[in-house]
Amino acid sequence: MDSSAESGDGSSSQGSSSPAHEVEKIKMNDIMDEESDDEFPSSMPSEQVALQQKLATAKAISPRYSDPDIMRAFYQRLYPFRFLFRWLNHSPKPSKDFTFREFAFTLQNDAYLRFQSFPTGDLLRKQCISMTPTRFEIGPVYSSNPRDRKLAKNTSEFKPLTRELVFDVDMDDYDSLRTCCQGAKVCSKCWAFLTMAIQVLDTSLRDDFGYEHILWVYSGRRGVHAWVCDRKARELDDSKRKAIAGYMELLKGGDQSGKKVNIKRPLHPHLQRSLKLLEPHFGKTILTEQDTWRHSSKADHLLSLLPPSAATLRIALQEAWASDPSRTGRQKWDDITDLAKKGAGGLDLDTKALHHTQQDIVLEYTYPRLDAAVSRARNHLLKAPFCVHPGTGRVCVPIDPDKAAEFDPTGVPVVTELLEEIDRWEAGEGDEESKVPDWDKTSLKPYVGFFKDFVTRLEKDETVGKKREREDVGESMEF
Amino acid sequence: MIRHDYNRIDPKRRPYDFKKKQFAQAEYKQQDYAHRLNFYTLPPTAEITLEQFEEWAIQRLKILAELETCTFRNKTFEETTDYISKLLEKHLPLHANSSRSTTLQDERRRDHYSHFILRLAFSRSADLRARFARLESALFRIRLRTDDTRERQAFIDSLDLQWEKVGVEERRELAAELGAVLTQGLNNKRAAQQAAEEEMWVKVDWEQVPELVESRRVFVKKGKAYVPGKEQTSLVVGEFTRRLEAALDLTSKALPGLDEDDRLTPILNHLSNSFTTPDAAYSSDTPVDGLGAPTADQVDALSKHFPLCMKEMHIALRRDAKLKYDGREQYSVFLKGLGLSLPEALTFWRRSFRTTTDDDFNKNYRYNVRWQYGDVGGDANRRAHGRAPKSCQRLLTEPLPKPGQTHGCPYRTYARENLERALKDDMGVRDPQVLAQVRDDVGRQRYHVACNRVFEHLHAREIKKVKDENIWGAAELDTILHPNTYFKRSFLLKQLGQGGGSGAAIEVKREQDETMVD
Numbered sequence: 001m002d003s004s005a006e007s008g009d010g011s012s013s014q015g016s017s018s019p020a021h022e023v024e025k026i027k028m029n030d031i032m033d034e035e036s037d038d039e040f041p042s043s044m045p046s047e048q049v050a051l052q053q054k055l056a057t058a059k060a061i062s063p064r065y066s067d068p069d070i071m072r073a074f075y076q077r078l079y080p081f082r083f084l085f086r087w088l089n090h091s092p093k094p095s096k097d098f099t100f101r102e103f104a105f106t107l108q109n110d111a112y113l114r115f116q117s118f119p120t121g122d123l124l125r126k127q128c129i130s131m132t133p134t135r136f137e138i139g140p141v142y143s144s145n146p147r148d149r150k151l152a153k154n155t156s157e158f159k160p161l162t163r164e165l166v167f168d169v170d171m172d173d174y175d176s177l178r179t180c181c182q183g184a185k186v187c188s189k190c191w192a193f194l195t196m197a198i199q200v201l202d203t204s205l206r207d208d209f210g211y212e213h214i215l216w217v218y219s220g221r222r223g224v225h226a227w228v229c230d231r232k233a234r235e236l237d238d239s240k241r242k243a244i245a246g247y248m249e250l251l252k253g254g255d256q257s258g259k260k261v262n263i264k265r266p267l268h269p270h271l272q273r274s275l276k277l278l279e280p281h282f283g284k285t286i287l288t289e290q291d292t293w294r295h296s297s298k299a300d301h302l303l304s305l306l307p308p309s310a311a312t313l314r315i316a317l318q319e320a321w322a323s324d325p326s327r328t329g330r331q332k333w334d335d336i337t338d339l340a341k342k343g344a345g346g347l348d349l350d351t352k353a354l355h356h357t358q359q360d361i362v363l364e365y366t367y368p369r370l371d372a373a374v375s376r377a378r379n380h381l382l383k384a385p386f387c388v389h390p391g392t393g394r395v396c397v398p399i400d401p402d403k404a405a406e407f408d409p410t411g412v413p414v415v416t417e418l419l420e421e422i423d424r425w426e427a428g429e430g431d432e433e434s435k436v437p438d439w440d441k442t443s444l445k446p447y448v449g450f451f452k453d454f455v456t457r458l459e460k461d462e463t464v465g466k467k468r469e470r471e472d473v474g475e476s477m478e479f
Numbered sequence: 480m481i482r483h484d485y486n487r488i489d490p491k492r493r494p495y496d497f498k499k500k501q502f503a504q505a506e507y508k509q510q511d512y513a514h515r516l517n518f519y520t521l522p523p524t525a526e527i528t529l530e531q532f533e534e535w536a537i538q539r540l541k542i543l544a545e546l547e548t549c550t551f552r553n554k555t556f557e558e559t560t561d562y563i564s565k566l567l568e569k570h571l572p573l574h575a576n577s578s579r580s581t582t583l584q585d586e587r588r589r590d591h592y593s594h595f596i597l598r599l600a601f602s603r604s605a606d607l608r609a610r611f612a613r614l615e616s617a618l619f620r621i622r623l624r625t626d627d628t629r630e631r632q633a634f635i636d637s638l639d640l641q642w643e644k645v646g647v648e649e650r651r652e653l654a655a656e657l658g659a660v661l662t663q664g665l666n667n668k669r670a671a672q673q674a675a676e677e678e679m680w681v682k683v684d685w686e687q688v689p690e691l692v693e694s695r696r697v698f699v700k701k702g703k704a705y706v707p708g709k710e711q712t713s714l715v716v717g718e719f720t721r722r723l724e725a726a727l728d729l730t731s732k733a734l735p736g737l738d739e740d741d742r743l744t745p746i747l748n749h750l751s752n753s754f755t756t757p758d759a760a761y762s763s764d765t766p767v768d769g770l771g772a773p774t775a776d777q778v779d780a781l782s783k784h785f786p787l788c789m790k791e792m793h794i795a796l797r798r799d800a801k802l803k804y805d806g807r808e809q810y811s812v813f814l815k816g817l818g819l820s821l822p823e824a825l826t827f828w829r830r831s832f833r834t835t836t837d838d839d840f841n842k843n844y845r846y847n848v849r850w851q852y853g854d855v856g857g858d859a860n861r862r863a864h865g866r867a868p869k870s871c872q873r874l875l876t877e878p879l880p881k882p883g884q885t886h887g888c889p890y891r892t893y894a895r896e897n898l899e900r901a902l903k904d905d906m907g908v909r910d911p912q913v914l915a916q917v918r919d920d921v922g923r924q925r926y927h928v929a930c931n932r933v934f935e936h937l938h939a940r941e942i943k944k945v946k947d948e949n950i951w952g953a954a955e956l957d958t959i960l961h962p963n964t965y966f967k968r969s970f971l972l973k974q975l976g977q978g979g980g981s982g983a984a985i986e987v988k989r990e991q992d993e994t995m996v997d
């Protein structure tokens with residue numbers, strides 16, 4: 001959840017009054033009501049120069065990716081508002097799916113502006129250009145216009161109706177497993193944890209629940225979001241969201257709760273399939289690349305997960321590993337299996353129980369660690385795709401789940417570079433009158449293209465669904 | 480807890496006419512009840528007296544309130560069934576046909592009417608509706624499970640539920656998956672698959688059985704849940720809940736038109752008012768005697784009176800110089816309940832996050848503290864003076880913490896070794912007998928019993944004293960159900976134990992006022 005992690009918005013499900021979101025401030029509504037119009041002559045020469053300087057500064061010294069001028073240029077030229085509108089609106093003409101949808105802006109002064117809504121996608125674009133938010137978030141579709149929420153007489157007149165089913169996986173929760181990076185850093189090695197999460201969740205959402213329109217988005221630093229956009233998923237009430245989140249959630253307990261995976265056998269088909277999918281990752285990531293158990297403190301944790309009946313085995317391993325500090329994680333893992341086979345000094349160890357424990361450990365180290373609170377309630381706000389992460393400058397691009405393993409977070413376009421790419425392209429082509437959209441002049445092109453295809457497929461399904469509905473109504477009218 | 484404050488309203492014996500007032504098209508006659516159980520699809524149509532109207536509703540309400548208490552105390556389904564069955568026998572008996580009781584029809588009529596009266600009373604707010612649906616479903620589940628097997632099947636058949644049966648071929652094809660679902664705990668693969676093929680399976684939209692999906696007790700494929708026969712009761716209860724929720728929604732929309740009979744309004748209001756929320760148990764407005772207004776500096780000293788949940792939070796905060804959101808929320812409102820003012824709270828948190836910069840603190844944490852005090856936020860939040868301190872029930876029913884977090888009730892969230900370590904090191908409980916009893920309580924999921932046990936152990940001397948000297952009555956020594964009650968009682972007891980000078984328990988000197996002004 002990156003920057004919003006500490007704001008804890010996930011834990012409140014009380015609609016309009018979650019603490020982090022009701023932020024203090026500024027009567028922005030006053031400003032907003034006087035429509036900002038086209039007050040921003042798009043590319044005044046002097047502004048151009050200022051922007052050039054900013055870009056240079058942003059690159060040279062401490063980057064300020066969310067500088068107002070950079071953000072304005074980004075929203076003006078690169079943000080794919082057109083497809084965002086189509087994505088949320090589900091039909092060509094503006095519908096309530098879009099107009100009653102909540103947007104929340106984080107402004108330059110860190111003020112947080114909730115309950116924004118827009119009659120058209122273009123007006124959303126205009127407000128972004130005029131206010132240059134560092135990012136904006138998407139909430140639910142409400143039963144009435146979010147801007148008019150104060151007119152509602154009671155809570156049933158203003159309540160969240162629909163919303164994509166969302167999932168949030170953050171590298172934060174893998175910190176105890178990573179050895180390559182810590183904190184905000186992420187590299188392609190530890191990204192593997194999120195690849196696993198995408199594969200497990202995506203497979204389950206499609207095969208088990210039958211959803212088809214699942215948009216995976218990079219959060220800009222070290223997390224991923226999933227937006228399940230099928231109409232059936234959007235219409236789930238909170239109790240069903242809680243159920244699906246519970247189905248997906250496996251690791252139980254906080255730092256003090258010991259072994260976090262304790263599941264009955266035989267494994268549920270979803271877990272059986274996930275285990276199969278994760279086993280090769282476990283070998284590659286945990287045993288080889290991260291070599292998680294090389295350090296004795298981490299190896300101690302591994303030992304603590306062994307069943308109580310393996311006390312003798314545990315002591316034997318502890319001694320063996322202490323006398324040979326060079327043993328790798330993989331060797332230690334194999335030691336458990338080998339010693340158990342040999343009977344480890346005549347103890348009567350239940351090899352089946354040990355095998356199950358090893359499966360549990362594989363899952364504890366590789367199964368997706370969800371922030372389930374995010375999925376449970378419709379009114380949770382989630383950063384919109386294609387926003388810029390203020391810390392890294394990287395754009396929150398979509399990820400193709402079929403190619404999740406190839407995704408490299410360190411190769412994701414950075415806003416300042418994108419703006420320079422436009423300039424370079426224009427310098428090269430020199431054709432100011434060209435109809436080529438700005439994003440096509442940059443390395444953002446494939447991502448926008450992917451998003452467009454996604455939206456088109458979704459729209460097609462929506463129209464088919466609506467047509468069928470109309471026919472059903474037609475039939476029943478004959479009675 | 481729920482107040483059982485049912486004042487009688489003068490009985491007016493003029494009969495209340497259900498037919499005319501609400502269900503004008505319904506047939507006016509006494510219904511005949513073939514089954515013990517009822518989906519409450521049809522409203523009652525015969526007349527009853529106002530006295531019956533009120534009395535029946537109150538009897539049912541008592542049952543629902545007791546049911547809620549059971550969930551609160553984390554009783555298992557079996558324990559709850561056991562306990563409630565006795566009460567049902569007394570207040571709301573409902574016998575099977577096989578009992579050959581002569582009052583069968585009367586019992587069923589009472590059950591039918593009282594359900595519909597409460598439906599009226601509790602359809603006024605979304606909160607009440609949700610609670611009513613939850614408790615009625617729990618009651619229905621108990622009755623369904625305890626029903627005579629043959630009569631239950633007859634009842635289920637009478638419902639004409641449209642479930643798609645899973646054919647032999649599909650069962651064979653999915654034998655491995657179905658077997659895994661059916662026989663969790665049974666390890667013979669072959670036997671499991673055989674059992675799966677022979678089981679009666681139905682296929683429904685997964686959304687019809689969310690609780691079975693959540694606990695992975697069904698096989699889910701392409702949006703369909705495959706439900707084994709043994710979970711059929713879940714399906715029936717699910718259907719019951721779904722229909723009841725829909726009906727409550729309809730009733731709430733029709734409500735304004737139902738208020739014509741002004742004899743009913745006070746009764747209905749009274750019924751719904753007596754169903755007060757159990758969470759509002761601790762008021763932070765009442766100061767603790769002898770404590771006055773504690774300051775940020777005093778929290779360390781006061782922490783010796785904290786229950787384990789808050790003690791752990793305090794220790795984690797001191798150790799890590801930070802606390803995740805859920806932990807902060809839980810701990811902050813607890814301190815607020817102690818009487819820590821907003822400026823003191825801000826001082827406390829600012830200092831506790833000692834490795835965080837001012838800028839970061841102001842940006843990320845300050846607002847939340849102010850929000851919890853109702854200093855900022857929407858009208859509702861300000862009016863309510865922010866968040867109320869969380870009760871044990873809240874802590875016990877919230878989702879479990881995830882990696883990196885420490886909030887919640889440690890009796891519930893900690894692994895056994897860690898719990899014992901915490902009790903020994905952090906609370907100073909060393910008596911092996913007490914530890915063994917706590918282990919037993921926790922094993923039976925009686926977390927609050929374990930916590931109360933620890934309290935009684937740590938305050939044994941003082942409790943004895945106030946009992947012996949008759950200073951405190953039973954009410955003051957009732958089971959603790961709120962972390963702030965734990966603190967308050969501990970603080971007061973230790974003070975009494977010390978001969979009770981006011982403020983004697985606090986050894987910390989007050990530093991100069993260092994308020995953080997907004």
Ligand SMILES: [Zn+2]
Pocket residue numbers: 178180181185186187188189190191
């Ligand atoms: Zn890394």
